[in-house]
Amino acid sequence: MKQRSVLVVLFDGVQSLDVTGPMEVFAGASRFPDVSYELRTASLHGAPVRTSCGLTLVPDAGLTDAPAPHTLLVPGGRGTRDPDPGLVDWLRAHGPLPERLVSVCSGALLLAAAGQLDGHRATTHWNVCGKLAREYPAVEVDPEPIFVRDGRIATSAGVTAGIDLALALVEEDHGRDVALTVARHLVVFLRRPGGQSQFSAQLSAQTARREPLREVQHWITEHPGADLSVEALAARARLSPRHFARAFQAETGTTPGRYVDRVRLEHARRLLEDTTDGVAGIARSCGYGTPEAMRRAFVRALGAGPAEYRRRFASHTTDPS
Numbered sequence: 001m002k003q004r005s006v007l008v009v010l011f012d013g014v015q016s017l018d019v020t021g022p023m024e025v026f027a028g029a030s031r032f033p034d035v036s037y038e039l040r041t042a043s044l045h046g047a048p049v050r051t052s053c054g055l056t057l058v059p060d061a062g063l064t065d066a067p068a069p070h071t072l073l074v075p076g077g078r079g080t081r082d083p084d085p086g087l088v089d090w091l092r093a094h095g096p097l098p099e100r101l102v103s104v105c106s107g108a109l110l111l112a113a114a115g116q117l118d119g120h121r122a123t124t125h126w127n128v129c130g131k132l133a134r135e136y137p138a139v140e141v142d143p144e145p146i147f148v149r150d151g152r153i154a155t156s157a158g159v160t161a162g163i164d165l166a167l168a169l170v171e172e173d174h175g176r177d178v179a180l181t182v183a184r185h186l187v188v189f190l191r192r193p194g195g196q197s198q199f200s201a202q203l204s205a206q207t208a209r210r211e212p213l214r215e216v217q218h219w220i221t222e223h224p225g226a227d228l229s230v231e232a233l234a235a236r237a238r239l240s241p242r243h244f245a246r247a248f249q250a251e252t253g254t255t256p257g258r259y260v261d262r263v264r265l266e267h268a269r270r271l272l273e274d275t276t277d278g279v280a281g282i283a284r285s286c287g288y289g290t291p292e293a294m295r296r297a298f299v300r301a302l303g304a305g306p307a308e309y310r311r312r313f314a315s316h317t318t319d320p321s
Contacts, residue, residue: 002036003036003037003038004036004037004038004070004071004173005037005038005040005067005069005070005071006022006023006026006037006038006039006040006069006070006071006073007040007041007042007066007069007071007072007073007098008022008023008039008040008041008042008073008075009041009042009043009063009072009073009074009075009091009107009110010041010042010043010049010057010059010075011043011044011049011077011079011083011084011087012049012050012079013049013050013051013052013077013078013079013080013081014049014051014052014057014075014076014077014079015051015052015075015076015077015078015104015105015106015159016051016052016053016057017159017160017162018075018076018077018104018105018107018159018162019041019051019057019075021104021159021160021162021163021166022073022075022102022104022162022163022165022166023039024163024186025163025166025167025170025182025186026039026166026170027039028181028182028185028186029170029173029174029178029179029182032174032178032181035173035174035178040060040061040066040069041057041059041060041061042059042060042061042062042063042065042066043059043062043063044062044063044064044084044086044087044090045062045063045064046059046061046062046063046065047059051077052077052078052079063087063090063094064090068094068097068098069098070098070099070100071098071099071100071101071102071169072094072095072097072098072100072101072102073102073103073104073107074091074101074102074103074104074107074110074111075103075104075105075107075162076103076104076105076106076107076108076109076124076125076158077105077106077107080106080107080109080110081109083109083110083113087110088110088113088114089114091110091111091113091114091116092114092115092116095111095114095115095116096116098152099152100152100153100154100169101116101152101153101154102153102154102155102156102165102169103122103124103154103155103156104156104158104159104161104162104165105124105125105156105157105158105159105161105162106124106125106128106158107124107155108122108123108124108128108132108155109124109128109131109132109135111153111155112132112135112136112139113136116153117136117138117139117153117155118136118138118139119138119140120139120140120150120151120153121140121142121148121150122139122140122141122142122148122150122153122155123141123142123143123144123145123146123147123148123155123156123157124141124155124156124157124158125157125158126143126158127158129141129143130143145157146161146164146165147161147164147165147168149168154169160188163186163188164188167179167182167183167188170182209251210247210251212236212237212238212239213237213247213248213251213252215237216233216236216237216248217252217259219233219236220233220259220260220263221263224260224263224264224267224285224286224287225284225285225286225287226287228256228260228287230244230245230256230257233248233256244256260287261297261301264286264287264288264297265298265301265302267285267286268282268283268286268288268294268297268298268306269309269313271285271286272306272309272310272313273310273313279291279294279307279310282294282306283306291306294306
């Protein structure tokens, strides 16, 4: 049995879920026979740290006393805004040593400050992607994905994306069955692929202020296969098509057509990932009408057709026909 050590860096102002989420994934995997992750936490001088929510965490050791791990994980949190220079220096010296260097959320800022992300593609929480790009131009910042793997370096978006990334690492180390079982115990999705956007259609768009428009947004999400033309949606909102289209864009920041396209794409992706339904049936249930129409939408948005998407991301073997 190969044991992989995971060292989680702690500091004042760390986001507690960035620490405990990935650790629960690795600990859950270690309950399997022939799977072992040695989990340790360390702060710069070994002192307890206070998380952003006020929880106190007591580390196992000081960073200077911690041996080089297989996986070094740097969480995010408010403490990344004005980090201890000593911590940045430690990351600069020790970041190149582990086989895997991982950040969660704004932990990418610490890795970037230590020069570990120079020349690499990386992501972070959407709210600090701009800061990462401005302050560290040598980093290729991608604000869209929930996590990015670039060689030995893996970076993720906020909070729950750290769990997604940890599950992907467990799957890489020990296979899909182990990762799937851990995900089920944690009641989370296993196959939320790294390339999935940080924003769902509902999160990307603003919530409309007026109740009729909010109801239309919910209707679209719950009925992707329905007639979602501007005329049909306007009738549901009891507005003229022109007034509806103008008001919808003003209040949500996107057009009705773009919102519908994104909802249908997300729904189709989930069905391809999580069910054995055929592409033709999925196309109908998501409002595409024909497999060819769905294929064009997938290629336009994702660069791959439904069958290829399913081969890459489905959590089971299916017939893509």
